[in-house]
Amino acid sequence: MAEVHIIGQIIGASKFPNQSLFCKWGIHAGGGWKVISGLKEGQTHVDNPEYEVFSYWCHPIDIHFATKGIQGWPKLHLQVYHQDQFGRSEIYGYGFCHVPTASGNHILDCVTWRPVRCKINLCNTSLVEAPSLRTQILCTLAMTVTACRQKQWVQCTWSWV
Numbered sequence: 001m002a003e004v005h006i007i008g009q010i011i012g013a014s015k016f017p018n019q020s021l022f023c024k025w026g027i028h029a030g031g032g033w034k035v036i037s038g039l040k041e042g043q044t045h046v047d048n049p050e051y052e053v054f055s056y057w058c059h060p061i062d063i064h065f066a067t068k069g070i071q072g073w074p075k076l077h078l079q080v081y082h083q084d085q086f087g088r089s090e091i092y093g094y095g096f097c098h099v100p101t102a103s104g105n106h107i108l109d110c111v112t113w114r115p116v117r118c119k120i121n122l123c124n125t126s127l128v129e130a131p132s133l134r135t136q137i138l139c140t141l142a143m144t145v146t147a148c149r150q151k152q153w154v155q156c157t158w159s160w161v
Contacts, residue, residue, distance in 0.1 A: 003036070004065045006074065006099055008158035010044060012056040013080055013112075015152045016092050020048040021055040023154065024079040027063055027099070030072010038063030046083050074099045078154050080112055093152050106158045 006027075013021050026041035044057035065074065080093040093112030100106045 001066045001068060004067060004074075006061065006063050006065070006158065008061045008099075008156060010057050010059045010061065010078075011155040011157060012047065012054050012058070013152065013154045014054045016055070016080065016082070018082050018092075019055060020046055020083050021092065022046040022081050022083060022089075023057060023059070024081065025059075025061070026077045027061070027074050028077055029065065029067075029074040032068040032072055033074065034066045036064040036066050070101070073101060076110070076156065078110060078112065080152070080154060093154075095154060097156070100158055108156045108158065110154045110156060112152045112154060 010023055010025060013023065023044045024041070025043070028040075038061075040063065042059070042061075044059040047055040047057055049055060061076075075096050075098050078093075078095040079091060080095075081089045082092045083089050091114065093114050095110045095112035097108050097110040100108070
């Protein structure tokens with residue numbers, strides 16, 4: 001079995017409508033991949049910069065996989081949230097990017113999107129909040145969303161051997 005050790009960080013986010021942001025993340029891989037050590041998912045702290053438009057998290061990711069082949073190569077799934085002054089959280093964007101297949105150091109900009117309108121049974125909707133996906137699996141299926149915004153991004157760095 002081959003082994004892949006992925007070390008990286010979620011640096012932060014930019015161009016979101018408000019500050020006070022945090023990110024929930026997860027690394028998803030195919031069935032032939034087994035986690036030897038490290039966490040497959042987590043959450044950053046809330047950053048609320050007063051004078052900058054960039055929210056810094058610098059959240060570390062360190063995961064060690066064993067695999068039988070390259071099918072099902074790992075992807076990083078992101079959910080960016082805004083936290084208001086009362087501690088309530090609202091989804092601001094979904095995104096995903098593939099972990100680079102070439103070894104070395106990489107900087108990735110992961111574009112995020114958010115549903116504006118959804119087909120029936122894909123989104124949770126209410127009169128107060130913006131639509132959000134019912135399940136994280138739908139994150140990679142942007143084609144099922146009838147309208148979405150793609151203006152914000154999350155920056156990540158990766159090193160792997």
